[in-house]
Amino acid sequence: MDIGFGGSVLKLGLDIGSTTIKCVVLDDDNKLIYSTYERHYSQITEKIGEILTRVRESVNGVEKADVAMSGSAGMGVAEA
DSSP states (O other): OOOOOTTOEEEEEEEEOSSEEEEEEEOTTOOEEEEEEEEOTTOHHHHHHHHHHHHHHHSTTOOEEEEEEESTTHHHHHHO
16 A cells, blocks of 8 residues: 655554554544554564554655554653
8 A cells, every 4th residue: 555645744653562563644634544453472663663664655755743652562662
């Protein structure tokens, strides 16, 4: 899936739990344009990297995103 958005600023949310990561991306109209729900098998930072790479490949032309994180492992990732 390749979605072109020019100079838009998207909203990206990550819910990083003890066993899974959920990720959603919303466009300027708050429409869902990407989502995934995956197990991370305690490889949290690696899995986040994989997910963000796929997001970037999917939303062609986007240079900026507002990011929010939550979940039991979210604080550790935010501090890293």
